[in-house]
Amino acid sequence: MSILTLKSVSKSFGALKVTDAVSLDVQAGEALGIIGPNGAGKSTLFNLIAGNIKPDEGQVFLEGVDVTQRTPMERVHAGVGRSFQIPQPFNHLSVYENLMVAAQFGGAHLGREAGLFCMCILSETGLEACARDLAGGLSLLQRKRLELARAMATSPKLILLDEIAGGLTDGECIDLVKTIRNIHSQGTSIIWIEHVLHALNSVVDRLMVLNFGKILMVGGVDEVMHAPAVREIYLGIEV
Amino acid sequence: MILVDTLIQGILLGGLYALFAAGLSLVFGVMRLVNLAHGDLIALAAFVILSIGTALNLSPFVAVILAFPIMFAVGWGLQTCLLNHVLGDDILPPLLVTFGLSVVIQNGLLEIFTADSQKLTAGAIEVQSLALGPITVGVTPLLTFVSSVLVIFALNQIFYRTRLGRAFRATSDDSETVGLMGIRPNNVFAVATGIAMVAATIAALYLGIRANFDPSIGPARLLYAFEAVIIGGLGSLWGTLAGGVIIGVAQALGASINPEWQILSGHIAFVVVLLVRPRGLFPRSKD
Numbered sequence: 001m002s003i004l005t006l007k008s009v010s011k012s013f014g015a016l017k018v019t020d021a022v023s024l025d026v027q028a029g030e031a032l033g034i035i036g037p038n039g040a041g042k043s044t045l046f047n048l049i050a051g052n053i054k055p056d057e058g059q060v061f062l063e064g065v066d067v068t069q070r071t072p073m074e075r076v077h078a079g080v081g082r083s084f085q086i087p088q089p090f091n092h093l094s095v096y097e098n099l100m101v102a103a104q105f106g107g108a109h110l111g112r113e114a115g116l117f118c119m120c121i122l123s124e125t126g127l128e129a130c131a132r133d134l135a136g137g138l139s140l141l142q143r144k145r146l147e148l149a150r151a152m153a154t155s156p157k158l159i160l161l162d163e164i165a166g167g168l169t170d171g172e173c174i175d176l177v178k179t180i181r182n183i184h185s186q187g188t189s190i191i192w193i194e195h196v197l198h199a200l201n202s203v204v205d206r207l208m209v210l211n212f213g214k215i216l217m218v219g220g221v222d223e224v225m226h227a228p229a230v231r232e233i234y235l236g237i238e239v
Numbered sequence: 240m241i242l243v244d245t246l247i248q249g250i251l252l253g254g255l256y257a258l259f260a261a262g263l264s265l266v267f268g269v270m271r272l273v274n275l276a277h278g279d280l281i282a283l284a285a286f287v288i289l290s291i292g293t294a295l296n297l298s299p300f301v302a303v304i305l306a307f308p309i310m311f312a313v314g315w316g317l318q319t320c321l322l323n324h325v326l327g328d329d330i331l332p333p334l335l336v337t338f339g340l341s342v343v344i345q346n347g348l349l350e351i352f353t354a355d356s357q358k359l360t361a362g363a364i365e366v367q368s369l370a371l372g373p374i375t376v377g378v379t380p381l382l383t384f385v386s387s388v389l390v391i392f393a394l395n396q397i398f399y400r401t402r403l404g405r406a407f408r409a410t411s412d413d414s415e416t417v418g419l420m421g422i423r424p425n426n427v428f429a430v431a432t433g434i435a436m437v438a439a440t441i442a443a444l445y446l447g448i449r450a451n452f453d454p455s456i457g458p459a460r461l462l463y464a465f466e467a468v469i470i471g472g473l474g475s476l477w478g479t480l481a482g483g484v485i486i487g488v489a490q491a492l493g494a495s496i497n498p499e500w501q502i503l504s505g506h507i508a509f510v511v512v513l514l515v516r517p518r519g520l521f522p523r524s525k526d
Contacts, residue, residue, distance in 0.1 A: 050419070076421050090412040092523070093405065101409045104402050106421035154420065 001063070003028045003079075003158050003189045009048055009058035018044045019055070020213035026158070028063075031190040033200045033221075036210035037233065042193045043085065045210065046160050049191070050082050051075040062158070076106045081156030085163045085193075087143035091136030095127055095146055098135050099153040106154030118153060125149040125179055141172045148179065158189040165196040173199050201225070209233075244374055245495045246488060251376065253467075253487025254384030255449065257480040258442035259460050260467035261390050262435030268398070268474040268523075269407045269431040270326060270414075275337040278461030279344040280436060284310050284443035285452050286348055289357055299359040303444045307437050314436030318429040326428070341457060348454035359447035383445040390438050391480045397434070398476065407431060466509040472519030481520055485512065 004026040011019040018041045026032050034042050047053045049060060051072040059068045062078050070078070090098050099118040103109040109117050122128045125145045130138065135146060144164050151159050161180070165173050177199050184190050184203060194200040201207075207224040209216040211233050217224055224230055263277045274280075287309055292302035321340070325332040367378040398404040406427050410417050414424040446452060446460070463486060470485055471478025486505045493504025512520070 071418075073418050073421050073423070076419055082419060088413060088416045090409040090416070092412050093408055097405050097408075100402075101405050101417070101422070102420045105406065105417075106419070108421075150420070 001028050002026060003063055004049065005061040007059045009055045009060065011044060011048060011053060011055050018213050019048060022215055024208070026189055026191060028189055029187050030206070031184050031192065031204040033204035033207045034191065034193045034210060035197070035207060040210040041213040042210055043162060046082065046162055046193065050080055050160060076154050079157035080160065081151035081154045082160040083147040083151045083162060083164055085166070087147040089135035089143060089146050089150070091134065093135060094132050095135055096122065096131040098146060098150055102150045102153035121149050121152050124182065126175065141168055144168065144176065152183065156188060158191065159183065161190065161192040163193055163195060165194055165199040177202055240373055245491045247374055247376060248380070249488030249491030250484050251380035251384045252491060253484030254387035255442070255445055256463045256467045256486050257387040257483030258383070258390060258438065258445060260464035260479045260483055261394060261476065262438040263464045264468045264474065264476055264479040265394055265438065266432055266435045267468065269411050270428050272322065272326060272333050275334060275461065276340040276344055277439065277464060278459065279341045279457030281439045281443050281446065281460050282348060282452060282454060282457045283344055284436070284440040285359070285447040286352055288440070288444055288447060289359060292359065299361050299444055299448060303440060306440050310436040310440040311433040314432040315429045318432040319425065322432065323425045323428055345454050345457060352454060354453055356451035356453040358451050359444065361448045365448060379445070379448055386441055386445065387480060387483065390441055391476050394438065395476050403430065466505070469519055470509060470512045472522035474523040475521040478519060478521035
């Protein structure tokens with residue numbers, strides 16, 4: 001069964017077509033990576049999926065239900081979790097409280113059960129030790145982890161990760177990949193935009209390449225990475 | 240001993256100012272909104288208590304309980320129908336709108352209740368006093384102060400211990416991102432203003448028992464409330480209580496020197512605190 005379907009979704013900002021007739025099908029439990037040069041429309045695609053912007057044309061389906069006109073909040077409740085490229089934690093709340101907000105309002109967890117649920121996510125994402133710290137004082141890695149943890153706290157079926165490995169050291173990256181792989185192995189579908197290819201490729205089943213708002217190619221990791229067109233456009237290598 | 244007596248009367252008076260300020264502080268803490276109509280909403284609450292008490296022949300202490308849901312609804316409706324539409328990055332529109340609202344409420348009250356001054360009559364409790372050693376304190380001022388501590392305590396508990404409070408604080412931090420967590424900021428704001436109006440109603444009860452009121456008293460109460468909030472540090476509820484007490488004590492000390500100096504010395508204390516601590520006594524960490 002497909003968790004997410006896009007049917008020729010298009011979006012323009014003025015004269016610029018940022019998303020150009022993108023059609024896509026993500027199966028339940030699948031992990032899809034999205035790559036492409038800066039300005040290819042990757043984050044816009046996430047905004048279209050999460051509902052922050054509405055498409056000019058085309059439709060968005062979650063588990064077969066047309067959600068094109070639904071608000072971001074309704075899509076959260078329908079099972080779309082999102083972590084942002086630039087972490088946006090609630091700075092004056094503790095790490096634990098950040099998760100509680102997401103779990104109680106986004107994931108409909110109540111009372112004591114919500115607390116236990118959040119503690120589980122904290123230990124899964126390696127944030128147990130700083131559960132009581134204010135989110136505003138966290139390091140970059142911790143903020144990225146919190147961004148991931150908070151998206152998980154809304155109990156998503158599909159989680160959108162936007163450049164979550166960007167700016168991390170190799171060691172930090174390996175830890176984070178482990179966590180993401182763990183989430184994936186529990187059956188959560190993942191769509192992951194990432195420039196750090198070795199991190200991305202060690203998790204995803206398929207890669208999609210975006211260029212100028214269009215899908216250049218979708219396929220297995222090896223197939224895509226070795227395609228001449230991808231190497232030329234994405235990696236800037238003349239072949 | 241006269242000094243100690245003056246200090247205690249000042250502290251108890253400060254409780255009343257803290258009650259004026261509690262709702263203002265809460266609303267500012269949640270949505271960065273400075274409600275210039277807060278004083279007039281206190282006046283409105285006093286008239287609501289008066290009307291209920293007169294119509295049903297109830298003591299103001301009972302009438303206030305019936306006034307709570309009414310004032311909560313007033314706050315909720317005000318936020319939903321008016322203030323949510325003007326909140327944004329620009330702080331000027333909400334200031335102008337609440338200023339206008341202040342004028343509307345004052346004139347509305349004037350139209351309905353005339354300019355005659357009114358009072359809530361609570362019976363014997365108004366003149367009862369307790370002897371604490373050599374000091375004698377009025378029961379009503381004591382009750383006012385205890386209520387202010389309870390109100391601030393309750394607001395703090397809500398703010399820091401409950402699901403609703405987490406929504407308040409998360410929305411205050413980032414009202415866009417909370418939408419992705421399933422929170423509707425406009426609903427959160429409406430509930431916060433509703434709760435602020437309940438606090439304002441408690442303030443109105445003691446204001447009405449302590450002194451006469453008429454439709455024009457709002458702006459002066461707003462000023463005291465403002466000063467209490469700013470002395471305490473914007474967004475800090477216990478700071479607001481401390482701010483109220485400082486103004487109360489300053490006024491009592493001023494009055495003990497010369498009765499004409501009562502109001503002035505409160506304002507002087509405010510200016511002095513601002514000179515020494517421009518961000519107030521207990522400012523929240525920098526945004």
